[in-house]
Amino acid sequence: MRSRRASGALFWGACSLALAFVILPLVSVIWMLTAHALPHWSWSVLTGTTSGVGGGLANTIVGTFVIAAGVALLAGSVGIAGGVYVTEVAPARMGSFLRSSSEVLSGIPSIVLGYVGYIALVVAFGWGFSLAAALVVLSIMVIPYVMKSTEVAVRQVPTSYREGGEALGMSGWQVMRKVVVKPALPGIVTGLIVALAIAVGETAPLIYTAGWSNNFPKAQLTHSPLGYLPYAVWAFYNEPYASSGRISHVAALLLVLIVVLLIVVSRVVLAVTQRYAPGRMRRSGGRGLGPFRRPHRVGAV
Amino acid sequence: MAARVVSGGAAGRVWRVSGTAGRPRQGLAGTGGTGGGVMTVDRSAALDGSGRSRVLAVIRKLAGRAPKTFLFGCAAVPLVALAFVVVALTVKAMPAIRYNGFGFFTRRAWNPGSTYAQLVTTHGVQHPVGASYGALPLILGTLESSAIALVLAVPIGIAVAAVVVEMLPARMSSAVGFCLEVLAGVPSVVYGLWGAYTLGPFLARHVSPLIANHIPDVPVLRFFKGPVGAGEGLLSSGVVLAIMVVPIIAATTRDLLRQVPRDSVYGATALGMTGSEAFHAVSFRWVRSGIVGVSMLGLGRALGETMAIAMVSGAELGVNPHNLYLTMTTIAATIVSQLDSAFTDASGLAVRTLGEAALVLAAITLLLNVAARLMVRRVSAGTALPVGRGI
Numbered sequence: 001m002r003s004r005r006a007s008g009a010l011f012w013g014a015c016s017l018a019l020a021f022v023i024l025p026l027v028s029v030i031w032m033l034t035a036h037a038l039p040h041w042s043w044s045v046l047t048g049t050t051s052g053v054g055g056g057l058a059n060t061i062v063g064t065f066v067i068a069a070g071v072a073l074l075a076g077s078v079g080i081a082g083g084v085y086v087t088e089v090a091p092a093r094m095g096s097f098l099r100s101s102s103e104v105l106s107g108i109p110s111i112v113l114g115y116v117g118y119i120a121l122v123v124a125f126g127w128g129f130s131l132a133a134a135l136v137v138l139s140i141m142v143i144p145y146v147m148k149s150t151e152v153a154v155r156q157v158p159t160s161y162r163e164g165g166e167a168l169g170m171s172g173w174q175v176m177r178k179v180v181v182k183p184a185l186p187g188i189v190t191g192l193i194v195a196l197a198i199a200v201g202e203t204a205p206l207i208y209t210a211g212w213s214n215n216f217p218k219a220q221l222t223h224s225p226l227g228y229l230p231y232a233v234w235a236f237y238n239e240p241y242a243s244s245g246r247i248s249h250v251a252a253l254l255l256v257l258i259v260v261l262l263i264v265v266s267r268v269v270l271a272v273t274q275r276y277a278p279g280r281m282r283r284s285g286g287r288g289l290g291p292f293r294r295p296h297r298v299g300a301v
Numbered sequence: 302m303a304a305r306v307v308s309g310g311a312a313g314r315v316w317r318v319s320g321t322a323g324r325p326r327q328g329l330a331g332t333g334g335t336g337g338g339v340m341t342v343d344r345s346a347a348l349d350g351s352g353r354s355r356v357l358a359v360i361r362k363l364a365g366r367a368p369k370t371f372l373f374g375c376a377a378v379p380l381v382a383l384a385f386v387v388v389a390l391t392v393k394a395m396p397a398i399r400y401n402g403f404g405f406f407t408r409r410a411w412n413p414g415s416t417y418a419q420l421v422t423t424h425g426v427q428h429p430v431g432a433s434y435g436a437l438p439l440i441l442g443t444l445e446s447s448a449i450a451l452v453l454a455v456p457i458g459i460a461v462a463a464v465v466v467e468m469l470p471a472r473m474s475s476a477v478g479f480c481l482e483v484l485a486g487v488p489s490v491v492y493g494l495w496g497a498y499t500l501g502p503f504l505a506r507h508v509s510p511l512i513a514n515h516i517p518d519v520p521v522l523r524f525f526k527g528p529v530g531a532g533e534g535l536l537s538s539g540v541v542l543a544i545m546v547v548p549i550i551a552a553t554t555r556d557l558l559r560q561v562p563r564d565s566v567y568g569a570t571a572l573g574m575t576g577s578e579a580f581h582a583v584s585f586r587w588v589r590s591g592i593v594g595v596s597m598l599g600l601g602r603a604l605g606e607t608m609a610i611a612m613v614s615g616a617e618l619g620v621n622p623h624n625l626y627l628t629m630t631t632i633a634a635t636i637v638s639q640l641d642s643a644f645t646d647a648s649g650l651a652v653r654t655l656g657e658a659a660l661v662l663a664a665i666t667l668l669l670n671v672a673a674r675l676m677v678r679r680v681s682a683g684t685a686l687p688v689g690r691g692i
Contacts, residue, residue, distance in 0.1 A: 008577035012468060018460035022480055022551065025495075025544045029487065032499045078375045085372035100674070102379035107598070107670035108386060109605025111633045112659045115640070116386050119393050119656065140382045147379070173368060194486075201488025204607040204637055233490040234608060237497065252491045259486040263479070289566065289576035289584070290468030 012290050033256065036249035045250050050214045050227060054236065054243030057251055059216045063228040064200055064258075066217050067134060067210070071199040075139035076192050079146025083188075086147065087154045088176055099151070106144035113137050114205035122209060129211025129225035137205045142195035149191020153184035186273035193266040197259050203230035229255050390660045397653035400426040401434050405657065408435020411618040411635075413643070413651050420648050427648040434654045436632070436661065438621050442535070443631040443662070445622055446610065447603040449539025450546050455596050457543070458550030463580060465551075466558040478552070485548035493612030496541040501532025501613060509536060509626055527624035533615035534628045541609050546599040553595040557588040597673035601666050607633040632662040 048056025082102070086095045117137035127133050157180050165179035166172075181188075211225030212235070218224045232251040236244035398405075400423065414432030421430055461481075465474040509529035516525040561584045569579035615628025616638050622629035630638075636655050643651035 004575050004578070008575040011577040011580075012464075015460040015464045016468070018457045019464055019477065021457045021544070021547060022461055022477065022484060025500075026480055026484055026487075028499060029491065029495045032495055033491075036498075078378050081372050081375035082378060083376075085369075085376040089369060089372055090376065098376045098380060101383055103674070104667060104670055105379040105383045107601050107666050108383070108663055109607065109633055109666055111605065111607040111636050112390070112663045113386065115636055115656065115659045116389050118640070119652070120385070120389050140378070143382075144379055147376070197486045201486070201490070203488070203490045204633070207637060208640055230488055230490045230608075233488075233494055234612070237494050237612065248494060252488075252494050255488050255491055256483075259488070260483055263482050263486055267479070289570070289580050290464070 015290075030256065033249050033253040036246065037253045040246065045247065049216065050232060050247070053239060053241045054247045055214075057229070057232060057247065057254070059214065060227040060229045060232045060251065061254065063210075063213075063217050063226040064230075066131065066226065067138065067206075067228055068196055068200050070131065070135040071138050071142060072192065072196055074135055075142045075146055075195055075199075078139065079143045079192075079195070080150050080188055082143065083147040083150025084154060084176065084181065087151045088180060099147075102144040102147050105140070106148075109204075110141055110202055111204040113141055114208055117205060118208035127221075128223040129209065130220075130222040131210065131217065131224055131226055132221040134206050134210035134226075137209050138199050138202060141202065141205060142198055145195045145198065146188075146191050149194065150184070150188050153187025153191070154180055156187065157183050186269050189269055190266045193262050193269075197262045200258055200262075201230060201255055203234055207231065207234075386663070390656055390663065394653055394656035394660050396426045397434075397650060397657040399424050400428060400432075400650065401654065401657065405434060405436050406440070407437055408433065409437050409619055409621060410435050411438075411639075413646055416645055416647070426650065428650040429646060429648060432646075432650055435619075436658055438619060439630060439632045439635050439658065440661065442614070442622050442629040443604055443633070443665075446535060446538040446542055446614070446629070446631060447600055449535070450542030450603045451596060451600055453540065453543035454546040454550055454599060455592070458547050458599075459554050459585075459592065461547070461551040462554035462558055463584075465555050467576070467580060467584075478555070481548040481552045484544070485552070489545065489606060489609040490612070492541050492545055493609040496537055496609060496613035497533070500541060501534075501537040503532075504537055504540065505529055505532035505626075513626070524623070525625050527626055530626045530628065533613060534626050535614070535622045536625045538610050538614045538629070538631075541613050542603045542606055545606065545609065546603055549599050549602065550592075550595055554588060554592055557591045557595075558584055561587045594673050597669055601669050601673070604631075604666055604669070605633055605662065606631075607637050610634040611638050632658050636662075 045056050046061070047058055049059040050057065082098075086098050086102075090098065114137060117133055121127050121133040121136060122129060161179050161183070162175055165175040170178070206228060210228060210231075212231055213225045213227050215227075217226035229251045233248050233255070236248040236251075239245070410433055412431060412433045414429030416429055418430040420427050422428070461477070465477050469477065513526050513529050516522050518526060565587075566579055566583050569583045570576070574582060610631050611634040614630050614634055616630045616634055617628035618630055618635065618639075620627065620629065636659055640652070640655055643655055646652065
């Protein structure tokens with residue numbers, strides 16, 4: 001018995017050690033970024049525009065927000081509508097076919113989408129390096145995520161809600177809008193936020209579609225290359241100037257901050273709405289099989 | 302039944318069929334086979350036979366279908382995009398496929414040829430003199446770095462999930478969950494930057510010498526020996542990929558473990574098993590097939606990873622990665638780092654060859670995805686798998 005307990009302790013010890021591989025890299029990333037970005041900090045990094053060896057990041061910050069807003073609009077509307085169709089409207093076979101094609105699309109590497117965006121949208125369609133090409137490629141990339149989260153959220157709305165709506169004489173369209181989509185909204189919004197986090201951080205599909213510019217983005221869809229944060233990380237990280245190295249780290253730090261902010265927002269949305277949700281799901285807490293587990297009383301299962 | 306259809310209610314949306322029993326029934330648009338959407342069925346107009354109302358009825362019917370058609374159009378976007386990607390890649394890469402032939406998979410050199418000499422034509426394909434492309438090092442680099450990532454990430458991911466579900470109190474497991482989400486959300490360029498500045502040098506200074514100096518010099522293990530370099534290379538790429546894949550595997554395994562029925566687990570402990578034994582015998586068995594599936598999805602993510610590898614691998618073309626510390630490159634990293642200079646090839650062959658590489662990469666990941674889904678569906682129907690990198 002003692003050796004069994006010892007091997008158990010060894011197992012849980014090894015598992016706890018694995019936690020280090022999650023927490024240490026995160027701490028190290030944030031430590032490295034702040035250590036490189038904060039010394040010699042000047043606000044011009046946020047107000048100036050990029051130049052050959054550094055400058056500021058204002059144009060890339062604006063560019064990233066423009067891209068994020070566009071993706072939210074395009075991928076959001078298409079993804080949510082698609083998710084609703086697949087779960088609520090489509091016949092079973094059609095639904096599962098469309099669903100699996102969207103899952104397969106989500107497995108295509110982003111650089112492949114970027115390459116196709118370049119040869120098709122930028123060159124063949126003649127859009128040039130542009131906001132439009134960037135938005136289309138990024139949206140195609142994140143639509144599967146939005147569809148999936150919409151699907152999951154809509155599926156959780158109880159059937160009795162729909163029946164209640166129909167019993168009150170609502171049309172199918174009204175039921176869908178007011179009874180099905182409304183309670184599913186928090187889940188849909190969370191999915192959208194995750195998609196935004198992906199869109200903000202992606203570089204590979206943008207390099208050859210959005211291009212690059214040292215100026216603020218222009219208000220035109222085609223033939224208007226624009227700068228964005230991830231490209232600043234990639235373009236300046238290996239230049240032999242202190243100023244460009246710092247720009248690269250500041251851009252990376254801003255990206256991490258944006259992602260953390262988005263994740264916090266999505267958690268808050270879920271927490272607030274779950275408090276008022278009818279049959280709220282209880283998070284099964286830990287302390288099941290590991291050491292320090294609480295003895296469970298008979299009958300308390 | 303079809304005796305008298307009285308158009309009642311506002312705008313004919315609610316119509317009563319006063320049929321056999323005289324019992325009013327409400328027709329619910331969209332639920333039956335009535336056409337769906339916001340139907341304004343004006344049967345009386347259609348019945349009285351005047352041409353104008355018939356046209357109106359048709360227009361109304363089409364307008365009623367419009368929302369449904371719109372939704373269908375949106376749902377079909379991924380399918381259309383997928384088909385477009387495959388067709389566009391194949392069409393673009395075709396001349397390169399003809400020119401490179403099967404040697405593309407066996408050759409090592411990546412040589413765009415002379416950009417100054419006159420273009421020549423072979424097999425009907427125009428190309429610079431001396432152009433010769435081989436993707437073997439890229440394919441090997443892609444597979445090897447992903448294999449390293451998976452070997453590290455799968456056990457770590459499972460262990461993290463076990464700790465979160467079975468050991469930590471709810472509050473702390475939620476904190477670890479937050480860490481996992483942030484790790485999954487950190488952009489790959491940031492990982493690339495971290496790999497190039499921090500992780501790579503750390504590995505080269507402290508980890509690689511440890512491995513290289515203590516591994517016996519026998520045939521297979523020779524892979525782990527050799528000069529350790531400065532930190533850019535296969536090992537660094539694999540470790541960075543592992544850190545990117547761990548959150549996917551850990552978060553999904555955690556969600557799977559939470560679905561294991563507690564009664565079975567308690568039963569195992571009631572039979573006298575220790576906690577870890579019950580975990581192996583019940584919980585782990587329960588989620589095993591799901592773990593296979595999510596590992597393959599994690600592998601898909603690792604295979605397609607671009608920016609981090611481009612910044613950490615050393616992006617060295619033309620060398621087979623035959624030891625753990627050599628600089629190397631992958632298909633994805635090559636596309637992103639070579640496309641820029643490929644524009645200078647007036648014949649367009651360089652761009653087309655990168656298209657062929659992209660096609661190979663897409664084929665590998667597609668096969669993997671389909672295989673993962675088939676396998677998981679066969680082993681256990683109904684395990685919910687997250688899409689792709691799913692945070």
